[in-house]
Amino acid sequence: MTMQSRTRRDFLKGTALALGGAIVGLSEVSCVASSAPVVRVAIESNILRVETARPELFNVGDGIQLNAPELEYPILLIKTSESKFVALSTACMHLGCTVKKQPSVIRCPCHGSVYDLEGNVLNGPTQLPLHQYSLTMSGTQAVIVVD
């Protein structure tokens, strides 16, 4: 075996390993990708108002991710019944990673905690539900108190 062939083999082996790692990495990302459309919002005097009569919140189980510069973590606004919405922090109660909404659950990409769409724990390691913000409805507008 020549030095050149060993070098080529090492290069190919290294490339294959790198590609394999990249594919695994991509599949992990896609497994925890958020299905919640992002909506930029403004907070005034700790109150956040969001119109719920929108196509992204048409079906029970739909949700949107609310982003505002003042928020350390985005808020998930989720339609949990025809007339009820919840506003949940995206801060995982295990170690604080940002959770992602999926069609029927909320999943943490860091250590695998799973919450239902009302923020209750379905699977650890977390022991605590997601923080739920106070939310009232004013017509079709959700009024969320950001504390």
Ligand code: FES
């Ligand atoms: S930070 Fe979410 S499971 Fe650990």
